[in-house]
Amino acid sequence: MSTLDWLGVVGPYTAFFVMLLVYYVWEGRRERAIRDRFQEENA
Amino acid sequence: MLSGVPAQTGGIAGGAGVWVLGTFAFYLVVLVGIGLWASRFMDSVGDYVIGGREIGPVVTGFSERASEMSGWLTLGVPADAYGTGIMAFLNGLGMIPADLFAWAGIAKRLRKYTELVRSVTLPTFFETRLDDDTGAVKAVSALVLMLFEGGYVGAQIVAAGTLLQVLTGIEPWIGIVAGGVIVIGYTFLGGYFAVAWSDYFQGAIILAAFIVLPVLAFTEMGLPFEAVAAAAGDSATSITAGMAGWAAVFGVISYAAIGLGVPGNPHIMVRFMGIDEVRNVRLAAMVAQLFMFVAYVGAALVGLYAIAMFGDGALADPDNAMPRLTLDLLPGVIAGIVLAAALAAMMSSADSQLLVATSAVVEDVYHGFLDRDASQQELVRYSRYVTFGLGAASVAFAFVAQNTPIYTLVLDYAWGGLGAAIGPTVIAALWWKRVTATGSVASMIVGTATMVLWTQLSTVLGWVGMMPPESAAFWYGLVTVYGLFPAFILSTITLVVVSLLTEPPENVDEHFDAFDKPLSAIVAGEDAAGSSEYVADGGTTVDSATDATDTSPKVLTERDNVRAHVAASGYWTDDD
Numbered sequence: 001m002s003t004l005d006w007l008g009v010v011g012p013y014t015a016f017f018v019m020l021l022v023y024y025v026w027e028g029r030r031e032r033a034i035r036d037r038f039q040e041e042n043a
Numbered sequence: 044m045l046s047g048v049p050a051q052t053g054g055i056a057g058g059a060g061v062w063v064l065g066t067f068a069f070y071l072v073v074l075v076g077i078g079l080w081a082s083r084f085m086d087s088v089g090d091y092v093i094g095g096r097e098i099g100p101v102v103t104g105f106s107e108r109a110s111e112m113s114g115w116l117t118l119g120v121p122a123d124a125y126g127t128g129i130m131a132f133l134n135g136l137g138m139i140p141a142d143l144f145a146w147a148g149i150a151k152r153l154r155k156y157t158e159l160v161r162s163v164t165l166p167t168f169f170e171t172r173l174d175d176d177t178g179a180v181k182a183v184s185a186l187v188l189m190l191f192e193g194g195y196v197g198a199q200i201v202a203a204g205t206l207l208q209v210l211t212g213i214e215p216w217i218g219i220v221a222g223g224v225i226v227i228g229y230t231f232l233g234g235y236f237a238v239a240w241s242d243y244f245q246g247a248i249i250l251a252a253f254i255v256l257p258v259l260a261f262t263e264m265g266l267p268f269e270a271v272a273a274a275a276g277d278s279a280t281s282i283t284a285g286m287a288g289w290a291a292v293f294g295v296i297s298y299a300a301i302g303l304g305v306p307g308n309p310h311i312m313v314r315f316m317g318i319d320e321v322r323n324v325r326l327a328a329m330v331a332q333l334f335m336f337v338a339y340v341g342a343a344l345v346g347l348y349a350i351a352m353f354g355d356g357a358l359a360d361p362d363n364a365m366p367r368l369t370l371d372l373l374p375g376v377i378a379g380i381v382l383a384a385a386l387a388a389m390m391s392s393a394d395s396q397l398l399v400a401t402s403a404v405v406e407d408v409y410h411g412f413l414d415r416d417a418s419q420q421e422l423v424r425y426s427r428y429v430t431f432g433l434g435a436a437s438v439a440f441a442f443v444a445q446n447t448p449i450y451t452l453v454l455d456y457a458w459g460g461l462g463a464a465i466g467p468t469v470i471a472a473l474w475w476k477r478v479t480a481t482g483s484v485a486s487m488i489v490g491t492a493t494m495v496l497w498t499q500l501s502t503v504l505g506w507v508g509m510m511p512p513e514s515a516a517f518w519y520g521l522v523t524v525y526g527l528f529p530a531f532i533l534s535t536i537t538l539v540v541v542s543l544l545t546e547p548p549e550n551v552d553e554h555f556d557a558f559d560k561p562l563s564a565i566v567a568g569e570d571a572a573g574s575s576e577y578v579a580d581g582g583t584t585v586d587s588a589t590d591a592t593d594t595s596p597k598v599l600t601e602r603d604n605v606r607a608h609v610a611a612s613g614y615w616t617d618d619d
Contacts, residue, residue, distance in 0.1 A: 001129070001268050001280045008282030009132045013336065016139045020332045023147050027325045 063210050066379030070386070113392035114202025115458075116342055117249065117385040119450035121368075122361035124346020128271060128279025131346055133295060135339035137302025142335060145305045146328035150315040152473040152558045154324065157316045159557050164399075165309050165465065166407040172472045174548030175480035178412065183484050185407040187464045187491055188309060192400040193433060195310075195457035197440035199393035200226065202449045204441065206386055209366055219441045222389070227434035230394040230401075250334060252369075252381040253341025259372045260348040267344070270351035279350065290513075293520030300528035301454065304462030306469045310395035362449065396457075397437070401430045455498045455526060463490030463530035467538045473558070475542075476551045482542030490534030497526035 124131035153168070160171045166184040173180055203222030208215050264270060271279050278285025286294050305311060318327055342365075349364035352371065358364055369381045405426045410417055417425075444452060464487045471478035501522050504510040511518035548554075 001272075005129065005280060005282045009129055012133075012136055013139075013340065016135070016143070016332075017336065019140065019143060020329065023143060024325060024329055027147065027328075031322060031325070 062375035063379040063382060066376070066383045070383045113453065114199055114206075114385075114389040114449050115453045116338060117252075117389070118202060118206070118362045118365055119453070120339070120342035121346035121349065121365040123450060124343045125349050125358065125361045125364040126346075127284045128275060128281065128350070129268070129343070129347065130282060130284040130294070130298070131343040132340070133282070133298035134301065134343065135335065136295070137299035138305070139302075139332065139335050139339065141302030141305040142311075143328065143332055145311065145315075146324060146331065149306060149312070149469065149473060150318070150324045150328070151321050153312060153315045153469075154318055154321055156473070156554070156557050162316075164402045164406045165312060165469065166403060167411070169468060169472060169480075169483060170411075172548075172554060173478065173480040173483055174550065177480070179484050180480045181407050181411055183487050184465065184468075185403040187461070187487055188403040189400050189433075190491075191457050191460040191464070192309070192396045192403070193437055194440065194460075195396040195453065196226065196393045196400065196434065196437035197444060198449060198452040198457055199389045199396070200437055200441035201445050201447070201452065203386055203389040203393070204445065205362065205449070206366065206382070206389070209363060210382060215445055216442060219438060219445060222393075223434060223438035223441065226390055226393040226397060226437075227431055230397050230430055230434070246334065248380065248383065249385075250337055252385070253338050253345065255377075256365075256368060256372060256381070257341055257344040257348065260344075260352070260368070263372075264348075264351060267347040267351040271347050274350050275355035279355070289516035289520045293524045296528055297525035300525045300531070301458070303466065303527050303531040304458045305466070307462035307464060307466030308458060309399045309461065309465065310392070312469065313395070313399060393437075397430055397434055400433050401426055404429045404433070455494075459498075459525070459527040459530065460491055460494045462527050463494045463534045464488075465490075466531060467535040471538055471542070476555060477542055477547050478538065479542045479545040479547050481545045482538045482540075485541040486534045486538035489537040490530050493530035493533045494526050497529055500526075 120131060120134050123134065156162075156172070157168050160168070162168045162171060166181040166188070169175070169184055170178070170181040175181065200219055200222040203225070204215055204218030204220075207213060207218035207221055211218075213221075260267070268280050276285075283291035283294060315324070318324060345368055346364050349358070349368050353364075353367065358367060365385065366382055369378050373381060405422055409425060409429075410422060414421075467486050467490065468478070468483040471483075501510060504522060511522060513519050
């Protein structure tokens with residue numbers, strides 16, 4: 001298998017895994033921000 | 044005990060029959076047990092369809108994946124890898140990111156909004172969100188669901204029947220009938236609650252199967268790529284299967300376009316509606332995505348190891364690649380469990396799809412049009428009748444379509460049709476204030492028609508002598524590309540253009556408030572105002588002719604139940 005073929009196999013899955021991690025962290029922060037804002041508005 | 048079990052090298056069924064059948068029997072007993080157990084907790088249509096919104100994140104994540112995996116993943120993707128080589132890894136190229144986008148952009152909004160309007164089905168969600176009092180959106184979407192989900196169920200039963208036939212040597216029609224009885228049986232018993240929990244169980248087995256098989260093969264022969272190249276030629280170890288230029292471009296597009304089906308497939312969307320708490324969406328997404336990584340890589344590796352072990356073209360039916368590898372590598376008991384996982388995936392998909400088709404008939408057609416005052420008990424009873432009726436029809440369809448390849452059957456006539464018809468409306472309803480009911484109906488019709496016609500395009504062009512030759516790479520690639528690609532694009536363009544030419548609903552800003560606020564804030568506002576600002580298909584409705592308010596409960600959840608659920612969830616008050 002050429003380097004290009006290896007990249008074609010491994011590249012997308014690596015990119016998707018990074019995307020998943022970014023989503024997980026970003027979504028957690030977003031939720032916390034919304035919750036904080038809601039609590040402030042109701043304080 | 045295991046040492047006394049013969050290795051399964053003497054044929055597809057070989058001496059494993061008793062062990063394989065024993066595993067199946069055990070599996071069915073567990074399945075029926077789950078159904079019976081779940082049926083004790085079920086007393087509303089909401090329970091029947093989305094598990095009363097009490098399904099936790101890990102179970103939701105697993106079942107979201109297991110419900111979609113089906114015979115397509117367990118037999119189809121290994122068969123695809125057996126036929127095309129490493130390009131089969133691209134089956135995840137569109138699916139994995141599309142699923143992540145669905146969790147990120149659809150799951151929470153859909154979960155919040157459908158609870159607020161007491162909706163448990165996509166057609167009811169569309170009707171409420173698009174403020175459609177003509178019933179056109181609900182009717183057309185319910186029709187699309189009945190058509191393609193029914194076809195889906197039939198396809199899964201074909202796959203289950205094929206597997207049963209391969210393993211036991213029984214006649215195909217017996218396998219189809221047995222598959223149908225299993226699917227109808229436990230869907231009938233427990234509805235979504237049973238489905239979600241048994242999907243969890245099945246998902247775990249599938250995951251284990253796609254880990255164990257490649258690992259065992261690896262310990263025997265190392266990485267498969269050199270052996271694959273030696274057996275099937277260099278194209279099998281090319282990421283474009285040896286294609287270049289436009290042929291490669293359209294080949295990659297076809298794989299990527301599979302992901303466009305995610306938002307339009309209600310058996311996935313219904314998982315988003317059924318999760319217990321909105322904040323658990325993040326964890327469920329992580330579980331579902333990790334599941335996909337393992338499953339797609341594992342399934343492709345199974346097909347590649349089948350090439351390495353049996354040789355290219357040695358299997359008369361490529362769908363046998365996965366069961367053959369299983370029987371060759373594993374002792375009988377373990378092989379039986381792994382193959383039960385394959386059957387489980389098919390059952391899992393079929394019962395989810397059967398439930399979605401059932402809810403389209405009972406909720407959207409019967410309860411929505413024929414008898415708006417039907418009681419919960421009546422609706423649950425009718426749900427069971429309809430599940431039985433649609434299941435029987437799907438068995439009949441499976442019998443007729445039993446010789447069509449499962450991979451094609453699922454992608455072209457079920458997955459793709461739903462993706463093209465429903466997907467653009469799901470996304471637009473949650474993200475675009477300007478979308479209208481007329482635009483949605485037009486999009487569904489165009490998406491359905493394009494998907495069906497594009498699938499037949501090369502055949503029709505061949506008949507009239509206008510099929511482009513392979514040397515005309517662009518046109519040939521365009522005609523033979525996976526139909527969901529053009530169908531989704533045309534459906535989306537139709538949705539946008541027709542929506543811009545028609546008037547959007549007036550209260551759309553209020554609808555979108557629901558997406559950006561915690562549930563408890565909206566319910567608290569509702570309390571202060573003394574009445575709901577939302578059109579509640581399950582709560583109060585106003586007769587426009589008489590301006591009289593009908594306060595009788597309509598669908599599944601009383602307003603108090605929604606309040607109680609939000610209060611009990613502690614979503615916005617817990618520290619984490």
